Amino acid sequence: MSLPVDEIIPSFLTTLRNNPAVVLQAPPGAGKTTRIPLALLAAEWLAGRKIVMLEPRRLAATNAARWMASCLGEEVGRTVGYQIRFDRKIGATTRVEVVTEGILTRRLQHDPLLEGVGVVILDEFHERSLQADLALALCRDIQTGLRDDLKLVVMSATLDTEPVAALLGNAPVLACAGRSFPVDIRYGERDEGGESAEAAARTVHRALRETTGDLLIFLPGTREIRRCERLLEQSLPGSGSPLIVPLYGDLPFSAQERAILPADRRKVVLATNIAETSLTIEGVTVVIDSGWSRQLRFDPASGIERLVTARVSAASADQRAGRAGRLGPGTCYRLWTEHQQRSLLPATAPEILATDLAPLVLELAAWGISDPAQLPWLDPPPVSAMAEGGRLLQLLEALDEKGRLTPHGKEMATFPLHPRLAHLLLKARERNLGSPACDLAAILSERDILRRASPAGGREKSPSDLLDRCQLLAGWRAGNRHVGQVDVQSCQVVERVARQQRKLLNAEPPTGSFDAESVGLMLAWAFPDRIARQRAPGSDRYLLVNGKGARLSDRSAVHDEPLLVAVNCEGGDGGDGVIHLASALRMEVVQREFPSMLSRKRVVEWDDRQGRVIAVEEERFGALCLESRPVKPAPDEVQSAFVRGLLRKGGVSALPWTPAAREFQSRVMFLAREYDGEGWPDLSDDALRDSLPEWLERWLGGIKSMGDLARLDLLSPLRGLLDREQARRLDVEAPPDIIVPSGSRIRLHYPADGPPVLAVKLQELFGLAATPLVARGRVPVVLHLLSPAGRPIQVTRDLRNFWDVVYPEVKKELKGRYPKHPWPDDPWNAAPTRHTKKRLEGKR
């Protein structure tokens, strides 16, 4: 059978012979995965050296190897073999080795010269997995270093090939056509927003009318799949209706098979991204794409990942649409508009830009590199995520304080596990906890063995979600049939991983006995940055070591633990994160196991609730306070804590202001305005707040509570802000009051801006011609002239003019309204008074 790629094979072989690297761009169905390695097998210039091909998935690796072997009429493991985790079919005569990503990385680390290998092929490179990017960087490093005879082939379906060709020293690019059928793309008429399940269900009805063949619906996650499934079951008639089948990674194998294999009637498959690349479904001619998928985001600040529902990229949408054109012409309904299509990102961000890079930092350190700029990258690993990865590796003792690989880190790098779990195993070995650690690490690294089906609630409380799972695994191993809570398939996978680790660690066979304390300890080794302290007794809110907040999920069996390890923690959108899996941790264990991370801190603080200064010495673990005991504070500590508390509470307005103190303040502020630049202190509230410790602290001796403070005379500290000369001038130039002609002493009011105000009954000023002056005679006061009842009559700064012009006008009306008071025709020569006529006469 001939395939499209056959046409370019001769030119591919000569180009690769003459160049160190070639980029091959070919869409799915071109036949590159099987034809290229077989073609190289015949190339004499390879002189019998091996061909290693990288595949992103195990199934793809074994299928490719089996197909090539059958093309040669051989069994797998003779000329063509493969190696994936737990399965190796490679013999002495094998020349084509198909391997998955982790295998290639281990092999490169173990054999950095790639002895006996002539070509490395990176298949499906457009998927841009972290491991593939790393493999390319390391292979190119080998090629430009010690092995200039090594050939590299990058095969890609949709990637724009220029950047990778440039990275490989302007490698030639060969392209060939694919073999797929046209797909009719039908855009939606409006933006469906986030309601993808509803929109998808409606479109299923439409597609069932308009098309034939099976339907594949892409939805972001299980929640939407379940919702869409319910909607369709309610709206489709029972008999003759199509088969509705969900498909996602957490489903047991048998349920996945039901979705993939042909059915006896029309089929509607509701799937996640799993159907985009990993699984191919027989008989699909119609695709409905919601346009959304769940994507992982990594927050370098907290080292925590979170899943978001985001728009797919244009490349992803094309890949999804292509799923309808494998058998014959197909149809794809896109639940977004043609207009929105233009705003899609061209491609999904490569994994290296969006994930935890601690494993990458360890691989690079093992390769002998501390600065990633020493290697070629299509997208350099982000500096912040690399730094966070380095910090974590230091916590895990894999790197020393200078970022160099330690012997412990070197051993960690040999384990097929995340560095957290490799560290857990090595620490556990020292403590004779090897076998339980292997179980724990296996559970943490594989899919959850606990069945998710049961709704929230109904689960027993437990000190540890992980202790529960370890015990369930032990029960399954012992053949307990009542373990309906576990997924048998997941247990088998976990057991295989655990067995591999026991072998690597030289650990005892599993005993099945676990205790909460050692599970907590082991988890604290692996997740020292996820230790969390309960905010208050009984609360489900926690504070993590890194200072971030998190809330215990209802799905966790852990409840009301003062200290725990937040093993699976999902970052929140600014607010609290969610802890999905947790394990209790004993205080003494932290104190014993992490002495270098503990610190003591004396805290003297104002406590609002108790209304007094409290002093404690805290034992801290990062941002967490593990223990605090009361201490006796020094007087100066109390005072500064008090001031800080005051400032927090409400600034200077929280001080015990009296009218006299406020008046003093405003008088000084008046003079400071009048004599700007002559050294008067700024007594505004803002300035007082900023200098609170300096001017108030020494007056706080013996004050321990708000009650004590209320008895403080604020005038004294405020007076302390003036020097002797200023105090003298204040009394003269901004007097608190003025004696008016009637003999009354009247308060002057000093407003925040403008001149002072004298509010006085006008009769008390009879005979006075000149407006009173302050500030060495510079500033006339503002007179608020009042009626006998204290009502305002006139505001003026020109008293003479008032008597001459205004008084004659208003006198008549005042006389009518206040007949008992004197209203002389000649105010210049009348006696000033605050009394009525009668009293004046009586007095006389």
Added chain:
DNA sequence: CTCTCCCT
């Protein structure tokens, strides 16, 4: 109101 997918 739950966790997309893949790999040593």
